[in-house]
Amino acid sequence: MNQIIEAIYKQKHSIFANDARLLKKLIFASLILLLAAQPGQLGEVVHQSMVDAYLQVSVFVGFTLFIFIGLDSITSFKTNEFLKKTKKIHVPIASFLGSLPGCGGAVIIVTQYIQGRISFGSLVAVLTATMGDAAFLLLAIEPYTGLLIFAVALFAGTISGYIIDYIHGEGFLRSKTFISSSKKENIKKTFVSKLNIIWLLIFLPGLIIGFFKAFQIEIDSFYNLPLDLTLTSLFGLSGAYLSLIMWSLNPLSDFQLSTDKSRGFISRVIDTTNFVTTWVIVGFLFFELFILFTNVDLKMFFDIWLPLIPIVAILFGFLPGCGPQILVATFYLNGYIPLSAEIGNAISNDGDALFPAIVLAPKAAIIATIYSAFPAIIIAYSYMFLFE
Numbered sequence: 001m002n003q004i005i006e007a008i009y010k011q012k013h014s015i016f017a018n019d020a021r022l023l024k025k026l027i028f029a030s031l032i033l034l035l036a037a038q039p040g041q042l043g044e045v046v047h048q049s050m051v052d053a054y055l056q057v058s059v060f061v062g063f064t065l066f067i068f069i070g071l072d073s074i075t076s077f078k079t080n081e082f083l084k085k086t087k088k089i090h091v092p093i094a095s096f097l098g099s100l101p102g103c104g105g106a107v108i109i110v111t112q113y114i115q116g117r118i119s120f121g122s123l124v125a126v127l128t129a130t131m132g133d134a135a136f137l138l139l140a141i142e143p144y145t146g147l148l149i150f151a152v153a154l155f156a157g158t159i160s161g162y163i164i165d166y167i168h169g170e171g172f173l174r175s176k177t178f179i180s181s182s183k184k185e186n187i188k189k190t191f192v193s194k195l196n197i198i199w200l201l202i203f204l205p206g207l208i209i210g211f212f213k214a215f216q217i218e219i220d221s222f223y224n225l226p227l228d229l230t231l232t233s234l235f236g237l238s239g240a241y242l243s244l245i246m247w248s249l250n251p252l253s254d255f256q257l258s259t260d261k262s263r264g265f266i267s268r269v270i271d272t273t274n275f276v277t278t279w280v281i282v283g284f285l286f287f288e289l290f291i292l293f294t295n296v297d298l299k300m301f302f303d304i305w306l307p308l309i310p311i312v313a314i315l316f317g318f319l320p321g322c323g324p325q326i327l328v329a330t331f332y333l334n335g336y337i338p339l340s341a342e343i344g345n346a347i348s349n350d351g352d353a354l355f356p357a358i359v360l361a362p363k364a365a366i367i368a369t370i371y372s373a374f375p376a377i378i379i380a381y382s383y384m385f386l387f388e
Contacts, residue, residue, distance in 0.1 A: 022251060029248035032281065033241075035289075045292055049284040051236030057280045057333075058243065059210040060140030062203055062273040068101050068136075069269050084117075091165065094122040095157030098129030098353075099150045101139060102272075103322070106130040106353035114360045119170035123357070123364060125161030128372040129153045132351025133276055133322035134329040138342075141333050149346045156347050156375040164371060173364045192246045193267050199242055200270075206235045243277040250274070279323045283330030306338070310380040313341035314373060317348030320358065325349045338388050344380030348372050 036046045086093060097105030109126040112118045131138075131153060138146035164172075209231060212219040220230040250271055316324050325345060332342040350357075350369060357365035 022249070025248040025250075029244050029278070032244060032285070035285070041292070045288050046285060047233070047237060049288045050240035050281055051233055053281045053284045054240040054243070054277060055206060055210045055213055055232065055236045057137060057140060058239065058273060058277040059203060059207040061136045061276050061280075062269065063207055064101070064136050064139050065269045065272055069272070070265060090118045090122045091125045091161035092158045094118065094126040094161060095129040095154050098126035098157055099131070099154040101131070101133075101135035103130065103132050103351040103353050106132075106351060110353045110357045113364070114357070119161075119165050120168060120172045120364060120368070121161040121163075121165030121170065124164045124368045124371050125157040127157075127350040127353065127357075127368050128160045128347055128375060129157030130349070130351050130353055131346045132325055132349060132353075133272065134325040134346070134349070134351075136276060137280070137326055137329045137333070145339065145342075149343055152343060152379060153346055156379055160371065160375050173361075173367070190251055190267070190271075192249050192271075193264070195242065195246055196266055196270055199246065200266075202235055202239045202242060203273075205231075206239045209235055240277065240281060243274040244281065246270070247274040247278045275322075276326060279326040280330060282323075283327045283334075286327070287330075287334060287336070309337050310341045310344040310384060311377065313337065313345040314348040314376045314380065317345045317350070317376065318369060318373075320350065320354040322351050325351065338384065340380045340384035340388055343383055344376045347379060348376035 032046075036043060036050065038046070082093075094109045097109055099105075106126050106129075109118065109122060113120070113123040131149065135146060135150070138149065209219055213232070220232050223231055252271065313328050316328050319325075328337070328345045328349075329342060331337045332339065348369075350372070354365060354369065357368070
């Protein structure tokens, strides 16, 4: 009986312990849904933004995540043992893991640093190289640009890491804390996972429609649906609404969505896609509503302040988490900021990996983040002056 009571308590605790975060997510999602419910031009702009966000971006992000998280799920690679055998090349290894799309590789290195197994230079390397979930967005829309940024970030992280270790020594700020994972709770599914089947039924035809749109093929001309509906609006709005609702009701933090390998493969893909979708919708809405209410030529505005745009994007990179970085990537993909600014943000941002670093090694995390700004400024402005 005691075991049953304990199990029930743990289940309730896992769902309701993060009530404050859930409330914030629900309020955030409700504001978007409230805008979508408005009549007239405002509602139409919001609806179109949601359709475009889902069919032009989210379905491709989901497709990319199926590939990367799928490979991550079937990999039995033992990182701890590998790091013990490769102490002389920890810095490039950290850079490589950081440059991988998502935050999983970066979180691994941050964890190893907190456990005192790698140098501070390796921490700087991984935080410099990582781009977080914004990488999936670039891969989905501009894969060649994404690969270019990964290569640049990998190079910047490796050089920065070696320089930091040379200046400070490998023992600088080395953590003495050891985190035991023996009590790690396996979370296979959350209660929103019950909607996964519906999500997939919308996602699969949405992906096909997304490919048609990418090749400029007007699929709506092939079918006539009642009530003035189109396949594009039907699947675009359904996918966007469902993704937004599932994200807002998910009890997991955004940091946990794709990094916890104990969770089911499908749930990790869907939950991470929903998170990215939410922020892509925010990015699209920001552009469209700003233009709707101000009639300002945003492209001209950014062109006027062009010399300062990279440094602003780099400062955005200091913000923890992937949401702000997805917003910057959306700016770039919509042609509002130059590639140099996106490169600077990619190098300076640390993604979700900064969260555990700030909590468990705040001094090292802050200093490492500041150090990552130097290569970001140098490379971003070098690219601007040489190629733009």
